[in-house]
């Protein structure tokens with residue numbers, strides 16, 4: 001991954017920090033984040049979009065990595081923040097994010113969540129259904145009109161896992177094009193809501209640009225607005241075999257489509273999650289045991305408690321012995337959980353793996369922290385930011401006490 005090199009002994013070094021030192025200091029499993037890689041990616045997105053389309057805005061889809069330090073870092077880089085529901089909204093506010101930069105999503109927003117968003121002064125609330133409009137019209141009082149976008153489902157099915165496809169016909173998200181036209185007409189007549197524009201998000205881990213182009217064309221067809229938010233969805237490069245478009249290729253395709261179909265002065269927003277944070281993260285594990293047989297099982301001290309991507313979506317990850325990088329015989333890298341689906345990597349070449357070895361699984365910055373869980377009483381790992389050889393924990397490891405914190409006597 002970006003920012004990683006090998007030292008003279010063949011040990012992985014992340015942002016100047018040796019993984020051996022990191023594991024000693026913070027324990028395993030641990031999610032290590034290369035701060036410069038994260039900032040670099042944010043800049044490529046923000047500067048890249050601004051260079052192609054002046055009136056533009058990048059919002060971080062924070063569901064991919066919702067912790068205070070990541071909110072602060074990306075807000076400091078000038079990004080807006082997309083939140084899905086009251087929890088992420090409250091976290092972002094507590095992290096000090098400017099409410100005017102918030103984009104509030106949700107296909108089942110409650111009264112309380114909408115009230116929190118309105119009271120906080122959230123910049124944009126995304127209308128997913130007609131009940132959102134009814135509720136907001138009740139909630140919004142006073143002089144400030146609440147700006148909203150209408151989310152449409154354009155009937156586009158990108159080539160990705162069905163569970164992370166959202167723009168297809170029959171999706172639970174957003175409004176169909178005819179429904180969206182009705183919502184738009186209704187909002188244009190509203191005294192308390194201000195229709196700023198439209199929103200579309202077709203899915204995640206998308207590995208070519210063509211579906212994004214079609215999404216831009218679909219929103220262009222809905223009429224003239226101030227804002228066109230075309231969502232996120234660009235895929236990350238998890239394995240050597242993955243070839244997602246680069247950020248620049250993606251932006252080129254989007255903006256080409258925008259030049260053909262969107263009004264000149266309109267604002268383009270995008271909401272990358274995965275492709276912004278995935279490659280900045282590396283998870284470190286320690287090998288608990290090696291079972292020699294057919295196949296060879298290398299079992300580590302984490303697994304589906306800290307990385308559900310494999311079990312839920314069949315996502316493939318590379319992995320390496322962090323002190324003997326590269327090469328080796330194919331092994332099944334498995335977790336410690338009581339389920340056969342608890343795999344981290346199948347047939348991954350590991351060089352002479354032994355109990356006590358450190359294993360690095362790169363590209364774990366997206367959706368691993370947010371989908372982490374306590375299955376089998378596993379403790380969720382710390383998050384450690386590394387920069388120029390300095391490491392600091394920004395989220396601590398859970399303790400056994402945390403596991404019973406919500407239990408009532």
Ligand code: LLP
Pocket residue numbers: 061064082105164201203204205231232233234271272273274275309313366367371
């Ligand atoms: N905007 C909206 C409205 C979204 O629903 C999402 C992701 C994004 C932006 C960011 O998409 P990205 O750039 O990250 O692809 N749980 C799954 C991922 C589901 C993504 C859902 N929506 C996983 O762990 O892989």
